[in-house]
Amino acid sequence: MAITVVGSVAFDTIETPAGRRERCLGGAATYFALAASYFTDVRVIAVVGEDFGAPEEKVFTSRGIDMRGIERATGKSFFWEGSYLENLNEAKTHNTELNVFGSFQPKIPDAYRDSEFLFLANIDPVLQRRVREAMPQARLVAGDTMNYWIKDHRASLLEVLKGLDVLLINDTETRMLAGNSNLVKAARAVLDLGPRMLVVKHGEYGATVFHRADHEAGAKTFRAPALPLEEVIDPTGAGDSFAGGFFGYLASQPALTPATFRRAMFYGSVMGSFTVERFGTERLQLLSRDEIDNRFALFRELTHLD
Amino acid sequence: MAITVVGSVAFDTIETPAGRRERCLGGAATYFALAASYFTDVRVIAVVGEDFGAPEEKVFTSRGIDMRGIERATGKSFFWEGSYLENLNEAKTHNTELNVFGSFQPKIPDAYRDSEFLFLANIDPVLQRRVREAMPQARLVAGDTMNYWIKDHRASLLEVLKGLDVLLINDTETRMLAGNSNLVKAARAVLDLGPRMLVVKHGEYGATVFHRADHEAGAKTFRAPALPLEEVIDPTGAGDSFAGGFFGYLASQPALTPATFRRAMFYGSVMGSFTVERFGTERLQLLSRDEIDNRFALFRELTHLD
Numbered sequence: 001m002a003i004t005v006v007g008s009v010a011f012d013t014i015e016t017p018a019g020r021r022e023r024c025l026g027g028a029a030t031y032f033a034l035a036a037s038y039f040t041d042v043r044v045i046a047v048v049g050e051d052f053g054a055p056e057e058k059v060f061t062s063r064g065i066d067m068r069g070i071e072r073a074t075g076k077s078f079f080w081e082g083s084y085l086e087n088l089n090e091a092k093t094h095n096t097e098l099n100v101f102g103s104f105q106p107k108i109p110d111a112y113r114d115s116e117f118l119f120l121a122n123i124d125p126v127l128q129r130r131v132r133e134a135m136p137q138a139r140l141v142a143g144d145t146m147n148y149w150i151k152d153h154r155a156s157l158l159e160v161l162k163g164l165d166v167l168l169i170n171d172t173e174t175r176m177l178a179g180n181s182n183l184v185k186a187a188r189a190v191l192d193l194g195p196r197m198l199v200v201k202h203g204e205y206g207a208t209v210f211h212r213a214d215h216e217a218g219a220k221t222f223r224a225p226a227l228p229l230e231e232v233i234d235p236t237g238a239g240d241s242f243a244g245g246f247f248g249y250l251a252s253q254p255a256l257t258p259a260t261f262r263r264a265m266f267y268g269s270v271m272g273s274f275t276v277e278r279f280g281t282e283r284l285q286l287l288s289r290d291e292i293d294n295r296f297a298l299f300r301e302l303t304h305l306d
Numbered sequence: 307m308a309i310t311v312v313g314s315v316a317f318d319t320i321e322t323p324a325g326r327r328e329r330c331l332g333g334a335a336t337y338f339a340l341a342a343s344y345f346t347d348v349r350v351i352a353v354v355g356e357d358f359g360a361p362e363e364k365v366f367t368s369r370g371i372d373m374r375g376i377e378r379a380t381g382k383s384f385f386w387e388g389s390y391l392e393n394l395n396e397a398k399t400h401n402t403e404l405n406v407f408g409s410f411q412p413k414i415p416d417a418y419r420d421s422e423f424l425f426l427a428n429i430d431p432v433l434q435r436r437v438r439e440a441m442p443q444a445r446l447v448a449g450d451t452m453n454y455w456i457k458d459h460r461a462s463l464l465e466v467l468k469g470l471d472v473l474l475i476n477d478t479e480t481r482m483l484a485g486n487s488n489l490v491k492a493a494r495a496v497l498d499l500g501p502r503m504l505v506v507k508h509g510e511y512g513a514t515v516f517h518r519a520d521h522e523a524g525a526k527t528f529r530a531p532a533l534p535l536e537e538v539i540d541p542t543g544a545g546d547s548f549a550g551g552f553f554g555y556l557a558s559q560p561a562l563t564p565a566t567f568r569r570a571m572f573y574g575s576v577m578g579s580f581t582v583e584r585f586g587t588e589r590l591q592l593l594s595r596d597e598i599d600n601r602f603a604l605f606r607e608l609t610h611l612d
Contacts, residue, residue: 147589181394183510184536192338204489205511208534225529228514230490241452262611302529303609 001251004112005032006045007121007240008101009052009070011131013277015085018233024280026054028080028121028144031237034284035117035244037063038292039252043112045069049077049100059285068109070253072171073100083106088232089203106131113137117251119243121145122163125156140246140256142166142246144239150177161194168199168243178305191289199246199265201239202226209265213292217257224265225303227273227295233280240271241284245271292298307557308372309516310418310439310444311338312351313546314407315358315376315428320585321391324539330586331362333384334427336452337543340590341550341577342425343369344598345558349418351375351437355406357381359564365591381405383546391593395509399445402410407505412437419443425549426470428452431462438469446562448472448553467500474505474549490516493494505552505571507545508532515571525564531609533579533601540585544578551577576601 007029013022033042043066048056052072056245060067078101082091106127117137120128120143128143128234133275143164147159161167167190171183177193178186186211188196194251197210197219246268253260274283313335316511339348349372349402354362358378366373384407388397407553412433425439426434426449434449449470457464458480467473473496479488483499489506493516494502502518503525512531552574576598580589 148531154511162529180337182536182538184534187534202511205508210534221534221606223534225531228490228493228516228527228529230488232488261610266611300611301526304611305572306565 002041002043002114003035003036003119003247003251004045004069004108004115004135005029005116005119005121006106006127007032007119007123008078009044009046009048010080011051012236012280013081013095014234015083016088016234016279017085018128018213018231019279021279022236023079024057024087026080026233026280027238028237030059030281030287031240031275031284032121032145032244033060033065034063034249034281036251037065037240037244038271038287038300039245039267039288040117042248043109043115044065044110045070045106045108045175047071047073047104049073049075052077059281066111068085069112070297071107072170075100077101083238084235088235091236098130102242106132108134108234112211115120115245116140117145119159119247121243122149125149125160125276127161128160129156130244132160139194140165140245140250143208144168144243145173147173147176158193161190166197166199166247167195168239168246170201170203170239173295174200183208199268203235203238204228207242207265208263216269219261222262222265224269225299226269227299228300229273229276229297237282237284238275239306240274241275242268245269265294266299269299307422308347308439309423309425309553309557310349310351310375310414311335311342311420311425311427312412312433313338313425313429314384315350315354315388316354316407317357318385318586319387319401320536320540320542320584321389322394323391324537324542325585327585329385329538331365331586332386332542334543334546334585336365337546337581337590338425338427338550338553339366339368339371340369340587341547341581342554342557344577344593344595345551345554345573346423348554349375349415349421350370350467351412351414351418353377353406353410354378355379355381358383361446365587368591372417375413375418376516377413381406383407388542390541396539397542414440422446423553425449425553426466427546428455428550431459431466432454434466435469438505445497446471446556448474451479453479460526463496464499467496470501471502471509472553473501474506474507474545474552476507476509476545480504481508487521489514503567505574507548509541509544510534512575513548513571515567525567527566528571530575531605532575533605535582535607538582541582542586543590545579547581548574548578551575572602572605573598575605579603584585
């Protein structure tokens, strides 16, 4: 099944203890699409500026990603500059230039309208909702958000949550959204807001999926680990890559059973673990399905008793 | 196989968001011994003061714990007062009175000398080493330590590490001991100091065991989760209870295979998860092996794909 993703395609300048990269291709939709492309067809809705050229285009086309929904606008692409010098788990933002992204109005190509899977990456909840409503055929809808929307655009965000099957956010965002510091209680409060599943990403400790009580039988809380990595080169995009692996795997499966969701959690962790091994999307551009499945086996060994 | 544990038996005054308890029975050796007592025979070496009376004694004897190595001294028992009001993951210490523990000289009853399992809880490394040398028959020796010994008593601690099979410490202690902020590199550096296994406790995210490269074949890095808990009443003793479950299970098994160590990690997490559900040792005093094995099954469901 094809996935449509709406979100940012951007240029990032990143500094980590391993070095610095100027203006590498980034953005949530980019990481998500690359990660998901190893599992299924991916279609992107985004906007880029005149600085988005042939090399960037090739990153998408090489992975067979449908770019018909990537609008070219006059001006520059979304730009972000950040560093992880003191703490690899948390980016320090030095500069954000919305540029053409500031007036982004998602346009959905007709060819995308049969997508049964829809991912709303971290953008203005008003836009997330508009895309969701314009694609009523989507039968599994997942989304992300961030502290800024939780704090200052709560009403719009709550509308989005009502239409989500799966929300993927991190610990801090979960606690902030629920107003509760206990993760389990916070998860339950978030599930009461609409989504029937909540995936909480714990960074280097993996991720946990919580289900609404009234969800399908047999779906229990499940925790996927992250791989203990000797070298984290650049954490940017790990969460979006997790979402891409998670959702891409789901879209590739004939049935969405509780076991499918557990495996999807593992594939999410697998894709996140690759992303952080190189700067930007470097590692995600050149994987093979064999490498992915070998790492999946490593994750199984890391966590399974037998 | 019997385990001998040396460490503190104390009184703790604890304040958490769930309430306050005055002078409840605590100490690393207490939590360890109670947790391990559900798996095997446990013998304690410690010192207590005149405030240690019949009710405290009963906590040990009710669980069949051998107290012949608990010396009664003139004065008061070790006392600690702390709170977890802002952060359930980190205690804020308000008061520490060493009392009779300040001049503790471990005395090993002859009846303990055939213990094949020895646990050196978090005490002065000089004493840890003395006990280890006095019990040469011990074939599996595990130990704990803390930031204070790592920073200010490094030379003594390094001597202890040379004689350890398993070191159990937390993330921060691992990074501090190794002087490296990457957990995998830090773990390798710690294993170079002597122990052939390092168990790193991650609090609410579980624990990871790292093995020395030259360790038995098939022993790979393994991560046990912690249970996502709706109510953490009191985190005191969770790490010592983990150690008790881990080591107690090992001592109860006929052979120490890699699979045994993986299951021991799960039992460690299981015992830690019980401890935090009540104040002090309340929950650990009244468990059944059925409750323990049911929770073990929950941990398996939480992490296993099939």
